[in-house]
Amino acid sequence: MTEEVKQAGLVGVVGRPNVGKSTLVNALVGHKVSIVTAKPQTTRHRIMGVLTHDAVQYVFVDTPGIHSDAPRRMNQAMNRLAESAARDADVVLFVVQAGKWTEQDQRILDALKRLELPLGLVINKVDLLKDREQLLPFIAEMQQRAAFAFVVPLSASKQDNLAPLLDEIRHHLPESPAFFPQEQYSDQNERILAAEIIREKLMLRVHQEVPYALAVQIESMERVDGQLKLGAIIWIEREGQKGIVIGKGGKVLKDIGTAARKELVEQFGCRVHLDLWVKVRPGWPDDPRLLGSMGISSE
Ligand SMILES: Nc1nc2c(ncn2[C@@H]2O[C@H](COP(=O)(O)OP(=O)(O)OP(=O)(O)O)[C@@H](O)[C@H]2O)c(=O)[nH]1
Ligand SMILES: [Mg+2]
Structure with a gap:
């Protein structure tokens, strides 16, 4: 009720x-x-x-x-x-x-x-x-x-x-009808939610070595036969950080993908296929276009 x-x-x-x-x-x-x-x-x-x-x-x-x-x-x-x-x-x-x-x-x-x-x-x-x-x-x-x-x-x-x-x-909220349907608990769209989940796993794993210079951008997102297919780019600032994020034999990136996929399955309630790429863009935290595409308005 x-x-x-x-x-x-x-x-x-x-x-x-x-x-x-x-x-x-x-x-x-x-x-x-x-x-x-x-x-x-x-x-x-x-x-x-x-x-x-x-x-x-x-x-x-x-x-x-x-x-x-x-x-x-x-x-x-x-x-x-x-x-x-x-x-x-x-x-x-x-x-x-x-x-x-x-x-x-x-x-x-x-x-x-x-x-x-x-x-x-x-x-x-x-x-x-x-x-x-x-x-x-x-x-x-x-x-x-x-x-x-x-x-x-x-x-x-x-x-x-x-x-x-x-x-x-x-005591400080005005009289007003609801802003959101009662069952809704977040305003985030699915793209941002997915990117955030991947970024959390990434930060938990490599933040020590790559402080702050990490971002995740969802490049593709589609549902195929009840499965969510996601392609995401991990942006880093320097070529030298690539090895840290990918790890020996791809182990670090694989672990990040596994942890992220597990939580994505929970949050989206369906099977998830996740492809992760690591790309270098020097100075991305100063790039308004990239920030904009990640939902961070720099205006
Ligand atoms: N012991 C203890 N730790 C807490 C409590 N609340 C949050 N933390 C821890 O504090 C750390 C930071 O928590 P966040 O919720 O990410 O903090 P935040 O203020 O949102 O941080 P930013 O988003 O970076 O500004 C995490 O390790 C939390 O687990 C608390 O009540 N007690
Ligand atoms: Mg916070």
Whole structure:
């Protein structure tokens, strides 16, 4: 039974890289809508995760982590994406790590305050605190920094204390019909979803050696006799990175393909045939055309 949605709105999820924004959105929505890795700068798109619950539709907008050291076009585009997602929101969640405050956090907070929108503070990763008693002074310190509409300490990865956050958010969402059909939990099209799944497996496997200079582009996608046939290009910046991504006898690329295919089968619910190619394009993170074709607008 679906019940009529009476309240709906956009919830911007903003913070520095690696604080757990995507983990939080996935946990709140109850589906993996956004990829997660232990490395900063995992999210590159603005991704909507939708939760429809108790006559309320929450549209969470996951964003790339904002970072001030952004010399490349791609990084600047990511920062702008995050800023515009915050501007368009009905309520903004500023995500920080429990017990940790950096200059980067301060800069983001200063920018968010200027938006004059309801701003909630999410203190994530409380499970990492050695001593829970550290939490109260940290909350008090945060409340000195801004007049937050609410403060919720939680653990996104342990799914601890999520319900109180939804409750707080609900108070700031306008009366509105639903934006998305109730069963829909993401706004991503299948091409981006497929590319993201492959990029996650790639990052998990070779990020150490090829930091940040990785991108995945779906070149072909068709359904043939109930099977999804995908052709994807892995873009790297330098010829020297090819050997790392492909591996001895093609082993690394094969493992990435196997891991990606497994998750693609789960997500798309059908058999999947995946072809991966590795190509070199020097300076791709500065190439507006390639960024555009990957759904990253650099304008
Ligand atoms: N211990 C702990 N780890 C967490 C928690 N939430 C997220 N993480 C981990 O933190 C790392 C970063 O998580 P992401 O969700 O990718 O972080 P993000 O803020 O989306 O990062 P970017 O997309 O790079 O900006 C991953 O290794 C997560 O598993 C938490 O509540 N507790
Ligand atoms: Mg992320």
